[in-house]
Amino acid sequence: MTAESLRDAYGNTLVELGKAHDDLVVLDADLSSSTRTSVFGKAFPDRFFNMGISEQSMVTTAAGLALSGKKVFASTFAVFLTRTYEQLRQSVCYNNLDVKFVVTHAGLTVGEDGATHQIVEDVGIMSGLPNMHVVVPGDSIETASVIHYLFEKTKTPFYVRLSREKFEVVNDRGYEFRLGKGVTLKDGSDITILAYGAMINFSLKAADILKAKGIDARVINMSSIKPIDRDLVIKAARETGRVVTAEEHSIYNGLGSRVAEIISESYPVPLRRVGMKDNFGKSGKAWELFDYFHMTADDIAKASEECFRVEKYENIP
Amino acid sequence: MDYSNVDLKKIANKIRHDIIEMVYGANSGHPGGSLSITDILTVLYFKEMNIDPEEPDDPGRDRLVMSKGHASPGLYATLAERGFFPTSLLSGFRKLSSKLEGHVHRGVPGVETSTGSLGQGLGIGVGMALAGKLDRRDYHVYVILGDGEIEEGNVWESMMAGSKYKLSHLIAILDRNRVQLDGFTDDIMPMGNIRAKAESFGWNVIEINGHNYDEIVSAIERAKSSTGGPTFIIANTVKGKGVSYMENTAKYHGSPPASREEYEKAISELDMELIQ
Incomplete structure (x- = not known):
């Protein structure tokens, strides 16, 4: 497998869309060379607005542009967008506007920059906003497909979370993103691992580890966090009887919490959640940090095995 | 439209009546900062703005953003009097069956954006x-904008952006009534020389009496003809203008007339204004 940049896929897709659509405008807050919106800015300087280190201004200006008929993409680092929670809430989500926030450098994979920049709460924060949708692409192919989908098929606010790091490509070149649909990357009958973003690759490796132990794991890409593929989660619980979630995010208010809600309401089975646990990150090399915070393939495999030690659920086949 | 100052005064008086009726009917709401901007709203909607209640979505229309979204009674009453929706609907203000949300709501005909949390407009x-x-x-x-509102950092971020992009078609009007919820703006958070601040952010600044129609009209005309960048109009106003006991006090920033007697006093004072 090869690793490819999700950010590059984002910037290049913006340029592609910009060529065909005059109504696309892009905003950034002094991080355009990192978020890759600079590529769009270079191609279409009249439709690119660098708002400076003023995220509140970026978000409210984005709202004004959308209210005037523009299709707006706005980017910064994930951690900095969260300071505009209330602008997102009132000016964008309450007005239900066509603004796509594509943020980068989310989660632990920002590495050396450390805890101040490693936001692991954003998926929860954004998912709580009415009208907001939340998507976390798992590789460069999915990123490009998500951006196309959002531009061409939606008119409501979206939060798209990207990492700084390159991710190994897990999807086929012809892959097409569908909102609210999980994608089964590997079938299996004994347990289901639900993951998104950086944790997809770890989850596939965990499935290999489990296979060697005679456990047949299903792995599903849950890139559409809100809306979530509720039916697929329940199907997985019913068919495999055990569920593990894996996310480069806090287990609180992220995929883990959402899945816990769904299966406890609809089909209770043993569940383990791999992710950050109400703590801040730490400076270090991106991939070392997964080790440090117990979020590697081994940790997912271990959590999966724990599910087999639970015996009291009626729903275990 | 060709309204004389006397016509404008009559319209503003009608809007002030509506404001009092609305907050008294809802037993809540923000009369003080609605009454202070009534004359400005009257000039904008009845004389200066290119708008048509029959074509509220015309892409070429002028836009007004009520950034101080608690002044919803003032905006709703103005829109109704201008014909965007029937004035009979104003009595639904803040009630569950009505679209007239407590703070400015985009679902109301003529409203361009929802506001309420300050600093975003x-x-x-x-x-x-x-x-x-x-x-x-x-x-x-x-x-x-409210003068308490400009304590929000978002406002000054947007001041920078308006200047950077030389938005000569952007006109901010500051309702300088010197009172915010907790008291006088100079006590709560002194903003110093607002004119100098706005000028140093790159805006054209015009200062007027926000209750004098000639001054409001001339300031807006000057702002419209600006080509160099955005204009910031500091409109010196009186909080609660038109109702004696509501003037220059924080008490009626977010409170309706406290009793039937207060309500009747407000209405009779507004009635008297037209006779004089």
Whole structure:
């Protein structure tokens, strides 16, 4: 497998869309060379607005542009967008506007920059906003497909979370993103691992580890966090009887919490959640940090095995 | 439209009546900062703005963003009097069966954006003016700010953006009534020399009496003819203007007349204003 940049896929897709659509405008807050919106800015300087280190201004200006008929993409680092929670809430989500926030450098994979920049709460924060949708692409192919989908098929606010790091490509070149649909990357009958973003690759490796132990794991890409593929989660619980979630995010208010809600309401089975646990990150090399915070393939495999030690659920086949 | 100052005064008086009826009927709401901007709203909606209640979505229309969204009674009453919706609906203000939300709500005909949490409207105005520039349209964008509101950092971020992009079609109007919820603005958070601040952020600044129709009209005309960048109109106003006991006090920032007697006093004072 090869690793490819999700950010590059984002910037290049913006340029592609910009060529065909005059109504696309892009905003950034002094991080355009990192978020890759600079590529769009270079191609279409009249439709690119660098708002400076003023995220509140970026978000409210984005709202004004959308209210005037523009299709707006706005980017910064994930951690900095969260300071505009209330602008997102009132000016964008309450007005239900066509603004796509594509943020980068989310989660632990920002590495050396450390805890101040490693936001692991954003998926929860954004998912709580009415009208907001939340998507976390798992590789460069999915990123490009998500951006196309959002531009061409939606008119409501979206939060798209990207990492700084390159991710190994897990999807086929012809892959097409569908909102609210999980994608089964590997079938299996004994347990289901639900993951998104950086944790997809770890989850596939965990499935290999489990296979060697005679456990047949299903792995599903849950890139559409809100809306979530509720039916697929329940199907997985019913068919495999055990569920593990894996996310480069806090287990609180992220995929883990959402899945816990769904299966406890609809089909209770043993569940383990791999992710950050109400703590801040730490400076270090991106991939070392997964080790440090117990979020590697081994940790997912271990959590999966724990599910087999639970015996009291009626729903275990 | 060709309204005389006497006509404008009559319309403003009607709007002030509506404001009192609305907050008294809802037993809540913000009369003080609605009464202070009534004359400005009257000039904008009845004389200066290019708007048509029959075509509220016309892409070429002028836009107004009520950034101080608690002044909803003032805006709703003005829109109703201008014909965007029947004045009979004003009595639904703040009630469950009505679209007239406590703070300015986009579902109401003529309202361009929801507001309420302060400091966000100027950025929205920046976005609207940028879009107008991109689309080569000639519309103007008016943003009404409170003087307590400009304590929000978002306002000054957007001041920088308006200046950077030379948005000559963006006109901010500051309702300088010197009173905010907790007291006088100079006590709560002194803003110093607002004129100098706005000028140093790169805006044209015009200072007027916000209750004098000639001054309001001439300031807006000057702002419209500006080509160099955005204009910031400091409108010196009186909080609670038109109802003696509501003037220059924080008490009626967010409270309706406290009793039937107070309500009747407000109405009779407004009635008297027209006779004089």
